Structures are given as structure tokens and as C-alpha cells.
Amino acid sequence: xxxxxxxxxxxxxxxxxxxxxxxxxxxxxxxxxxxxxxxxxxxxxxxxxxxxxxxxxxxxxxxxxxxxxxxxxxxxxxxxxxxxxxxxxxxxxxxxxxxxxxxxxxxxxxxxxxxxxxxxxxxxxxxxxxxxxxxxxxxxxxxxxxxxxxxxxxxxxxxxxxxxxxxxxxxxxxxxxxxxxxxxxxxxxxxxxxxxxxxxxxxxxxxxxxxxxxxxxxxxxxxxxxxxxxxxxxxxxxxxxxxxxxxxxxxxxxxxxxxxxxxxxxxxxxxxxxxxxxxxxxxxxxxxxxxxxxxxxxxxxxxxxxxxxxxxxxxxxxxxxxxxxxxxxxxxxxxxxxxxxxxxxxxxxxxxxxxxxxxxx
Numbered sequence: 001x002x003x004x005x006x007x008x009x010x011x012x013x014x015x016x017x018x019x020x021x022x023x024x025x026x027x028x029x030x031x032x033x034x035x036x037x038x039x040x041x042x043x044x045x046x047x048x049x050x051x052x053x054x055x056x057x058x059x060x061x062x063x064x065x066x067x068x069x070x071x072x073x074x075x076x077x078x079x080x081x082x083x084x085x086x087x088x089x090x091x092x093x094x095x096x097x098x099x100x101x102x103x104x105x106x107x108x109x110x111x112x113x114x115x116x117x118x119x120x121x122x123x124x125x126x127x128x129x130x131x132x133x134x135x136x137x138x139x140x141x142x143x144x145x146x147x148x149x150x151x152x153x154x155x156x157x158x159x160x161x162x163x164x165x166x167x168x169x170x171x172x173x174x175x176x177x178x179x180x181x182x183x184x185x186x187x188x189x190x191x192x193x194x195x196x197x198x199x200x201x202x203x204x205x206x207x208x209x210x211x212x213x214x215x216x217x218x219x220x221x222x223x224x225x226x227x228x229x230x231x232x233x234x235x236x237x238x239x240x241x242x243x244x245x246x247x248x249x250x251x252x253x254x255x256x257x258x259x260x261x262x263x264x265x266x267x268x269x270x271x272x273x274x275x276x277x278x279x280x281x282x283x284x285x286x287x288x289x290x291x292x293x294x295x296x297x298x299x300x301x302x303x304x305x306x307x308x309x310x311x312x313x314x315x316x317x318x319x320x321x322x323x324x325x326x327x328x329x330x331x332x333x334x335x336x337x338x339x340x341x342x343x344x345x346x347x348x349x350x351x352x353x354x355x356x357x358x359x360x361x
Contacts, residue, residue, distance in 0.1 A: 001139050004068055006033050010129055011045045014095045017125040021046035021091035023109070025079060026100040028299040029129040031227065034066040042082040043069070046091045053078040053085070079105070083112035092117075095125035127304075134296055134304045135318040140228065141342060144297070144320055147230035148340050148351040150182050150223050155234055155354045162361055164213040164238055168193040171219075172206035179223045188222030188229035188301045199235070200334035202291055202326060214239035216333045222301060229301045231322050232352040233338035236359040248285065248327055249335055249358055255279035255325040256337045256356070259293055259307075263321070263341055263348030269311035276325040277309065285327050288334075294322040297340060319343040320351070 010033055014022040024030055024043040031037055034050070038058040044051045051070040054062050055078065062071045074081035086094055096109070101124075110118045136144065154175055162171065172191040179187060194204025196212040204218065211217055215238055222231040235252075237245065255276040262275035273293040280286040292308035297320050305313045307321060315321070321343065326336030340351040 001035060002137070003033060003035055006132065007045060007050050007069075009132060011048070013128045013132070014045065014125065017095055017123075017128065019093040019095035019123050019125060021086050021089075021094040022125070022128070023079070023082060023086070023094050023096045023122075024129060025105075026097060026129070029097070029100075029133070032129060032133055032299060034069045036062055036066040036069075037227065038062060040078055042078040044082045044086055046086055046089055046094075049089075051082070051085060053082045077108070079109060080112045083109050087113040087117055087121075092121070093123050094121055095123050095128070097127050097129070098124040099127055099130075130304060133298055135316050136298060136320055137318070140298065141318070141320070143226045143228040144230065144340070144342075145351055147184075147223055147225035147228050148232070150179065150184060150225060151221065151230040151232045152352055152354040153182065154178055154221070154223070155219065155232070158219065159236070159359070159361070162211065162217065162236065162238075164211050166211050167208050168195055168198075168206040168211070169208055171211070171217075172221075175219075175221055182223070184223035184225055185227070186224045188224055188231055192218065192220035192233075194218045194334070195238070197331060197333065200328045200330050200332060202328055202334070202336070212238055214242070216245070216335050218334065218336055220336065220338065227299055229297050229299070230352070231297050231301060231338065231340055232354070233324055233326075233336045234354060234356065234359075235335035235337060236361055238361055241360065245333065246358060247283075248333075251280060251283045251285055252325055252327050252335055252337055253356060255289075256323055256339070259323045259325065260339065260341055260348050260350060263315065263323070263343055265315055265317045265343060265345065267315050269305045269307040269313045269315065270309060272315070272323070273307050273309050273311065276323070280325065280327065288327040288329055289325055290328055291326070294324050294338075294341075296321050315343050317343055317345055323348075
């Protein structure tokens with residue numbers, strides 16, 4: 001990871017936004033710019049310098065991880081110490097990301113600097129670092145490939161023991177245990193296991209409900225490996241399908257594959273969404289597709305870009321996104337199919353190559 005280059009890019013973006021300092025408090029952004037993985041930190045970029053403020057719990061860790069960044073172990077809140085340092089260093093306008101700064105947080109930042117500097121000192125400059133994070137470098141892509149392949153291995157393993165009568169929470173627990181054994185630091189999000197009528201819940205987290213003898217089971221999960229998230233969804237069918245269920249599955253799969261095929265540099269996020277939605281519209285299932293087609297993935301499970309109707313953001317080479325259309329019929333069933341996709345010069349490359357064909361168990 002070339003943290004020096006990242007810090008220089010962030011500083012340049014801050015300068016273009018009209019500020020002479022940048023305060024970074026969102027921990028994934030701090031990690032992206034410095035390498036520090038602790039739970040308490042504030043990073044300042046100003047005057048060609050970078051300083052990381054944290055507390056005594058992380059003295060050794062911060063110095064080991066944030067190589068090339070000055071580490072300050074503060075006896076007061078990290079953000080307070082960072083603001084005081086900026087004021088003493090002559091920063092006149094400090095940029096911050098309003099999406100990750102509360103009203104109380106901003107008030108605390110202002111109180112940390114002399115009264116005469118408070119007016120106009122702090123300027124909301126938007127998600128400068130988050131936008132940088134949308135395009136992954138080769139090191140990040142390698143980490144995400146590895147995380148995605150762990151997810152695929154977990155799904156393959158699940159197919160060997162899924163059976164009617166297992167509680168959804170048992171399935172989730174088995175998956176998460178196997179993920180830890182495979183080296184995962186944790187799960188990207190609460191594992192979704194939604195079976196039978198519950199499969200109609202787009203975010204049906206695992207419950208004590210038992211897998212049915214006949215019906216869909218939606219499995220949506222991801223792992224964190226070396227800080228980077230994976231995300232995939234597969235839907236299987238327990239027992240013999242009822243009339244029409246296979247048709248709906250085939251339509252969702254066609255929609256998913258159409259959206260993957262639409263991925264390319266220069267294509268808008270809305271165009272990818274429409275590629276999936278148009279397939280479901282043609283077979284009159286679009287009313288049951290109740291969420292966006294996908295989102296970016298990286299150090300966080302949900303990053304930009306957002307792949308939704310009419311979104312104008314242009315896809316760029318190096319972005320990693322999900323493609324995950326679904327159909328949800330309340331009181332009946334639902335299903336979703338999701339891949340992680342890397343935007344390459346040649347189009348979309350699927351990072352989660354597990355089987356998507358119809359599976360009856």
C-alpha cells in the first residue's frame with residue numbers, strides 16, 4: 001500500500017476544495033491514508049505534513065502501522081488534540097467530511113481552537129477520501145480477490161450440509177465458524193439466511209426458523225480479509241420447486257447476468273441498474289425488485305458508487321461493485337443473486353465465480 005501517494009492525493013484534493021488542512025476522523029479513511037487499524041484516531045494533513053492522533057492503548061501499534069506518518073499519543077480526545085495541533089500550526093481553513101461528523105462533534109472541534117479562529121475554521125468539503133477509495137489499486141484488488149474466493153469456498157461447503165429442519169441460525173453459525181477457520185477477521189455484515197416465506201425479506205437475517213422441506217433459501221454473506229470485505233448472495237431451493245418458482249429464478253439470473261454484461265468503464269451506474277431492471281420489467285416482475293442493483297465494496301461493505309435508477313456516476317476501471325437484483329413476493333417467496341464485479345478495461349470481471357445455476361437440494 002503506497003500510503004505516501006494516497007496522502008499526497010488527499011492533500012491535493014483538499015487544496016482544490018479551498019482548504020489548507022484536512023481532518024480525517026472516519027476510521028476506514030484513516031486506515032486508507034495511514035495504515036492504522038485502531039479504534040480511536042484522527043488524522044491531519046496540513047502544510048505537507050501528516051499527523052495521526054490516538055491514545056496510549058495504541059502506542060506500539062500506531063508506530064508499527066502508520067509508517068511515514070507522525071504519531072501523537074494524546075492525553076485528551078484525539079480530535080481535540082488534532083484541532084489544537086492545527087491551530088498551533090497555522091491552519092486557517094480545515095476541511096472535514098460532514099457525513100461522518102455529528103453536530104456535537106463539530107461543536108467540539110470548534111471549542112478546541114481559539115475563539116478568534118472558530119469562525120470559518122472548519123469547512124465541510126464532502127467525502128474526499130471516500131471518493132478516492134472507490135477506485136482500488138492493485139494491492140487492494142488482490143486482497144478483495146482473496147476475500148471473494150474465501151466466500152465462494154464457504155458457499156461450496158454449505159452445499160454439503162444444508163438440509164430441511166436446520167435452523168437458519170445454525171446455518172449462519174456454521175458459515176461464520178468456517179469463515180474464521182479460513183482466516184477471516186470477521187464477517188462483512190450480519191449473515192443473511194432467509195428461508196421459505198422469509199426469503200421474501202430482502203434483509204432477512206438468520207432466525208430460529210427452520211429450513212423448509214420445500215422452498216427457497218437465500219444466503220447473503222461476506223468476510224473481512226486483511227481489512228477488505230467480500231459480498232455475495234446465492235439462493236438455493238429445498239425440495240422440488242412449485243410451478244413458477246423456477247421461472248422467477250431464471251428471470252433473476254438473466255437480470256443479474258445482463259447487469260454484469262453492462263459493466264464497463266464509462267458506463268453510468270444507472271445504465272447498469274437499468275440493464276437488470278429492464279429484464280424483470282419485460283416479464284412483469286420489476287414491481288418486486290425493491291432495492292438498487294448494487295454498490296461499491298472495499299474497506300467498508302457499502303461504498304460508492306451506488307448502482308440505482310438514474311444514477312449518473314460513471315464507472316471507472318478499478319472499481320469493485322456488487323450486482324444483486326432480486327425479486328421479493330411477500331407471503332410467498334423471494335430470491336437474490338449477487339456477485340462482486342471488478343471494473344476492468346475489458347468490462348466486468350466476476351470475483352465470486354461460484355455456481356449460479358439452479359440448485360435443488
